[in-house]
Amino acid sequence: MLNLFRTNHLISGALLIFYAALVRSVVFILHPWEKVPDGGGPLADLMYHYSGNTGLVPEIICIGIIFINALIINYLVAHNFLAKEINLFPGLFYILVSSSVPDFLGLSSLHIANTFLLMACFSIFEIYKKSSAAKYIFNAGILIGLSSLFFLPYAIFFLWLIVAVSSLYGLKLSYFFMGLTGLFLPWLYTFLYAFWVGETVQYYNTFVLQHIGFFKFEFGQSILDFLPMTI
Known part of the structure; x- marks a missing residue:
């Protein structure tokens, strides 16, 4: 499976969203509709006002944000020659970490904060x-x-x-x-x-x-x- 992510082709990059969905599906089983911890900023509060912080919609949005961040990381590494080989592993690792730490479960404000930081x-x-x-x-x-x-x-x-x-x-x-x-x-x-x-x-x-x-x-x-x- 890892061979699919050894290249930086557009089609292979699109596969990251399926990997994100796969990893998050395990999260759904272990923590169904995980409630997002309090403590976000004003923009996070505005986001939760429209999307909510538990349920199917926030989880779908979260998968999309994690996928976009993974693409940004891969492009950042490739564009600035931060690695000897150009592959999708940096974004893959980001998806793994973002789906493993309990505070990152659900539509956490940290995910969007990471987007602007990237x-x-x-x-x-x-x-x-x-x-x-x-x-x-x-x-x-x-x-x-x-x-x-x-x-x-x-x-x-x-x-x-x-x-x-x-x-x-x-x-x-x-x-x-x-x-x-x-x-x-x-x-x-x-x-x-x-x-x-x-x-x-x-x-x-x-x-x-x-x-x-x-x-x-x-x-x-x-x-x-x-x-x-x-x-």
Whole structure:
């Protein structure tokens, strides 16, 4: 079966969605309609308002997001020559991990946060060998900010952006504030909307204060929780 994923052909890439569905089908059996843990950001809250966080529709959306992320990872690796061989294994591994960790079960806000973070990777890689990196740094900051609107602790990846830029251009305050502006811009518009509807305090308490504890993973108590990893 692994031979199907040793090439990077379009048809082989489409097979990843069947692998994702296969792995998630085991999840359905072990955790039917797994309830998504609380703690998402304002965009995650908006998404759950329309899709719900349990049931068939969120699970189908989750499979689609995981599949898209796997394709993005494979393209990122191939486009930037991050591996000696061009194959589908990076995306395959991502699907496996995303379907194995209990906090990733269901339509978790982390999946969509990962999508924007992967898009930020493209901007960061574009910085290399560019005479002017301003727009790429700003774009990466915005994308990291958007990912934090789904899960606030993802804002920590701004430090990763600063390290990447500093390794190429040295630590420049102009680049730092450029990325920082991009990071806070999505949150600025979010709180402007909250102010407009008169829910500023509620937004702050719900989407900022509750994340002060940072990452909180609650792993299952049963070995069956990790059975999808064997597929």
